[in-house]
Amino acid sequence: MKAIVYTKYGGPEVLQVKEIDKPSPKDDEVLVKVYAASINDWDWGLLQGDFINRLLNGLTKPKKKILGSDVAGRIEAIGKNITRFKTGDDVYGDLSGSWGGFAEYVCAPEKVLALKAASMTFVEAASIPQAAMLAVQGLIDKGKIHPGQKLLINGAGGGVGTFAIQIAKQYGVDVTGVDSIHKLDMLRLLGFDHVIDYTREDFTKNDIQYDLILDVKTNRSIFDYTRALKPNGVYVTVGGSIARLLQALLLAPWISLIHKKHIRIVALKPSKDLLYMNDLFAAGKIKPVMDGPYTLDEIDKAFSMFAKAEHKGKIVITM
Ligand SMILES: NC(=O)c1ccc[n+]([C@@H]2O[C@H](COP(=O)([O-])OP(=O)(O)OC[C@H]3O[C@@H](n4cnc5c(N)ncnc54)[C@H](OP(=O)(O)O)[C@@H]3O)[C@@H](O)[C@H]2O)c1
Secondary structure (H helix, E strand, C coil): CCCEEEECCCCCCHHHEECCCCCCCCCCCEEEEEEEEEEEEEEEHHHHHHHHHHHHHHCCCCCCCCCEEEEEEEEEECCCCCCCCCCCCCCECCCCCCCCCCCCCEEEEHHEEEECCCCCCCHHHHCHHHHHHHHHHHHHHCCCCCCCCCCEECCCCHHHHHHHHHHHHHHEEEEEEECCCHHHHHHHHHHEEEEEEEECCCCCCCCCEEEEEEEECCCCCCCHHHCCCCEEEEECCCCCCHHHHHHHHHHHHHHHHHCCEEECCCCCCCCCCCHHHHHHHHHCCCCCEEEEEEHHHHHHHHHHHHHHCCCCEEEEEEC
C-alpha cells in the first residue's frame, strides 16, 4: 500500500510517499481502507518534533513513522474480538496515540471509530473528528454554554473555530471571532456576529467582556483573559503555549476564588461525540469548512499550507 512516511523530524520536505506492507488487524482492531484523512495541529507538532512530541514519539527520530489521526474509510477486515462493526461499514474517527492515518490502510481499535452519517462524504467525515471534538468538549463539557451568552472564539478560522461557531449557534449565543484579516469574510459568512483582526485589535484590552471564551491559541497571560471575562465567566483553552497553559493550570483555583472567574483546560477525549456530530450533520446544522482535498502526492503542499496557516477550516487529503 502507499503511505506517507517520515524517518526524521523536520518540515514538509521530510515526508515521503512510499510503498509499504499492508497492516493486519489484531484481535481487537479493525482494518480500515482509508478514503480521506485530515491534518491536525498535533500532526504538525509530531512532524517537527517539538520537545513534548519527542517525548511522545522518540527523542532523536520518530518511532511511529506514519502520521495522521483523523480518518474516514470503509472497514475491510475485523479482528476476532470486534463486536460493534462488520466488514463494509463506513466509519470515521480520531486515531490520536496510534496514528498511521496518512496511508491507504490503517488498523484501529473499534472504540475510536463511529459509523459515519450516510449523507456525509468521506472527505467531510475526515475533517470532523479531532477539531469538532475539541469544539464540543470545550464549549459544552467544559464551557457549559447556554442561551443568551456572549461568546468569543480566539483562533476562529481554523479547524476548531469553524466547528465551534456552528455548534455555538445551536445555543442562540452572540459570537465574536478573532483571527487574521484574510479569514474575517469567511467568519462572517459562517455566522459570527462580530469579528476582530488580532493584528489590529487586542480583544483583552478593548473593555468588552464575555461570558465564555474558547481559545485555541493561548498565547497571553491568564490575567489578560480574566480581564476579558464577565463576573462568573468561563475561559476554556484547548491548546497553545505550554508556559501559558501551565500558568492557567496553576492559577485557576486562585482566580476562581478571588475573581469568581473560571479557567478550564480541555483534555481531548478522542471520538467521544461523533454520534452527536452525525446528528447535527444529518439535520443540516453542521457543514465542515475545508481546504482541499489534496492527493497523497500533494502532501508536502498541504502541510506547507497548514504551517503558514493559510488554510480555512480543515485541510483534507484523499488516498
Ligand atoms: N487539549 C487537547 O487535548 C488537544 C489535543 C489536540 C490538539 N489540541 C490543540 O488544539 C488546537 C488546534 O486548533 P485548530 O485545529 O483550530 O488549529 P488551526 O487550524 O491551526 O487554527 C488556528 C487559527 O488561529 C489563528 N491564529 C494564529 N495566531 C493567532 C492569534 N495570535 N490570535 C488569534 N488567532 C490566531 C490561525 O490563523 P492565522 O495564523 O492566519 O492568523 C488559525 O486560523 C491547538 O492549539 C492544539 O494544540 C489540543
